[in-house]
Amino acid sequence: MAKELKHLTKRSDDYSQWYNDLVTKADLAEQAPVRGCMIIKPYGYAIWEKIQAGLDKEFKKLGVQNAYFPLLIPKSFFAREAEHVEGFAKESAVVTHYRLKTSENGKGIVVDPDAKLDEELIIRPTSETMIWHTYKNWIHSWRDLPIKCNQWCNVMRWEMRTRPFLRTSEFLWQEGHTAHATYEEAVEEAQTMLHCYADFVEDVMAVPVIRGEKSETERFAGALKTYTIEAMMQDGKALQSGTSHFLGQNFAKSFDVTYLNKDNKPEYVWATSWGVSTRLMGALIMVHSDDNGLVLPPKLAPIQVVVIPINKNEEQLKAITAKLQPAIDQLRELGISVKYDDADNKRPGFKFADYELKGVPVRLVMGGRDLENNTIEIMRRDTLEKENVSFDGIVERVKDMLDDIQRSVFEKARKMRDSKIYECTNYDEFKERIKDGGFFLCPWDGTAETEAKIKEDTQATIRCIPYGYEQKEGAVDMVSGKPATSWVIVARAY
Amino acid sequence: MAKELKHLTKRSDDYSQWYNDLVTKADLAEQAPVRGCMIIKPYGYAIWEKIQAGLDKEFKKLGVQNAYFPLLIPKSFFAREAEHVEGFAKESAVVTHYRLKTSENGKGIVVDPDAKLDEELIIRPTSETMIWHTYKNWIHSWRDLPIKCNQWCNVMRWEMRTRPFLRTSEFLWQEGHTAHATYEEAVEEAQTMLHCYADFVEDVMAVPVIRGEKSETERFAGALKTYTIEAMMQDGKALQSGTSHFLGQNFAKSFDVTYLNKDNKPEYVWATSWGVSTRLMGALIMVHSDDNGLVLPPKLAPIQVVVIPINKNEEQLKAITAKLQPAIDQLRELGISVKYDDADNKRPGFKFADYELKGVPVRLVMGGRDLENNTIEIMRRDTLEKENVSFDGIVERVKDMLDDIQRSVFEKARKMRDSKIYECTNYDEFKERIKDGGFFLCPWDGTAETEAKIKEDTQATIRCIPYGYEQKEGAVDMVSGKPATSWVIVARAY
Incomplete structure (x- = not known):
């Protein structure tokens, strides 16, 4: 298709539309012909x-x-853990038949009524039930513990309102499921994975997160504790970016999984599960990008450096290419992914806009004058700053710039976020200010009633009881006026 | 669980049971609680x-x-390409509802009849239909071509008789889907992918394959040509290990995908698709392994070298470990995966048998006497040959041995296979000899009738019209006596 420059809606005009535009126009994903599903x-x-x-x-x-566990889960498994089924039953895709046939009139294809399953199968929304059914065969003695399995797979939750990456009926994720001999070890594992997620999201995705624990209302269906990392988008809304659950002995009891301890006595096994999904793509996009398109931290950019020659003719192109090639080779030897775009069917202006849209961190441009002067233009995507510099030492300069961009985008996101974290103890003030987004650090009495009222009044929810923020004593709940049990982060969320 | 030595059925006693035993006892996979599905x-x-x-x-x-395309395919898409739906309708898992609810009596979970889908969705058995629906939006002009997408995913085909890895209702695979401007380019792509598969399977999996083209009967549903790689198992049966299809313009026509050529005229797009699956695991297991367990080519072994100390006491263990550590470190620096197993809760004899069962290519054992004598025992899994050698130069020796094992297992498999490829032009002889397995190179008249008769009489099928085998002229079909159009490989197959 003859490519056109693809303008995005501005963030200040319509943040939500800007996101949708960006996902489509930067070729990240598109709506699939199945409700709520996407093509990545x-x-x-x-x-x-x-x-x-x-x-x-x-x-x-x-x-x-x-490891890999089956996509389909028998309905009866699913029903065994009461809270779990309560949490997922309403969004289950159900397989009821295993065959199609030609219709009576021979003109269409219909479900074969003779191929009805004895028991319906659910497309996994998560795999605790299947995995704990399996662990029963794997676990007999304390010597078999711990078990730490993970699977990368697709899952399905029939969501009513969907948005690409943020909430889709089918999504890709990983789900880790561990089994332990003791309460302490399982809690520690759940915490370890929380920090594993947080460190990765901060170091590699350059997205700062708040680590904390969910309130009971917001816990995973079947968990005793849910730990979470919460990122702030540019509009001040929260995005839950990863969760890790301490499941206690709930699934072990539902699936009768015991082990013989060192005294040869049977005990129920302790469990955790933890997952992150393609939702992380949503965080990545919304935290860093701008009105020109994606901004990608170099560690995740498929193309880290694009090099574009600007030439009058074939001969000049050859000379420019010859000049650039050793630098390109050296960058590649350093493990940096470089695209050399000398395609002659697109104008430079189009290329510039397209690579900006796609978030390529560093752009190098060399024209005829640069060739003469031994110079090159270097631009960084995050700030759009460009500079004409000596060609000598360009490899080192690019390498340093990539490192600097990785740090800078994180710092920018952190500053943005920190500027929108407000301590707030007055409910009227909260109700007014929440409209503009941000994370509100508020004292909470620990009750579900307060939580429900906040949600009803403002659509905001308790994101977590955060780590690393002072839990000042003696405060009272901003809604109920009762003594606070903890300070929590309250925000609207995706 | 207190591990016991796990004896396998011998291949000579029951090859099929040996395979099943091995899959289970080497901890490769197990039967899932969903019919025909497995846990890897x-x-x-x-x-x-x-x-x-x-x-x-x-x-x-x-x-x-x-890229990634949706798991669920609307029934109407599926029905658009006639041969395609004919091929897959009988084994389709169908999603009809999107919600469960508590039953009337409150005691169980049932499918919510109010949540019936307007159109049923099929769990993908393969994704041509979804992908060609999508390509319609991606392809407008010759400039958009070629497109070469692949996805790694799960697919589901409701098979009646299943065996782990070889044939399961759900399996993991990759499916590549390419779109081209010309017939020639698409055929070339399908061929390129065939050779890509063949080279990988031979070089990395050490499994020799015959490359060739399928007969019309055996083609993929919707393809004009299907190319295949066929491997021979130790029982002389064939395993189709990967296929690549030239789809012509069938899917482009069904989904109305055209492009404007350089003369600005619309033309239908040419297609290929190609896939390999977890079935390759079956080939890997059945080609190399023996009555003691798995034999893995080093390039695919999760553990390439296991090092086991045999010690009388803690002090001696320390001394042996200190002696071994530098060699272990050096091996790891070379990118070789080494497991040092000094666990004291299992006897050496158990460890030996277990690592043999799991196919670890090289085993090193050091005891007290070795420590004194500066020696070490080295064993290679493929031949079970062991030798007591000087500890000096052990790193180089291990490295060379791994290379040698990779070559040797391929050569052994190739020789085994070649010894069971028979030229055969007499049908009575064929019917007798096919009982013992092997690939029969036979002249064929090119008709489906002959093919059907062979299958009916012997359960054998035409595996392919092979490349690299002489197509002698003037032969007659061994069944019909009519002039042969080609020589084909006939064999029983998994």
């Missing part, structure tokens, strides 16, 4: 692959092994 | 991950990009 396009998927590879490496360092 | 256990999955990573690298070298 090659450029979007290349970013997801980097997230996946990076996390997988961290998991393996922590002794986690990958 | 961590050790099995670690091998699959290596296959996946290796192939993915090759695909990317060929300009293929990964």
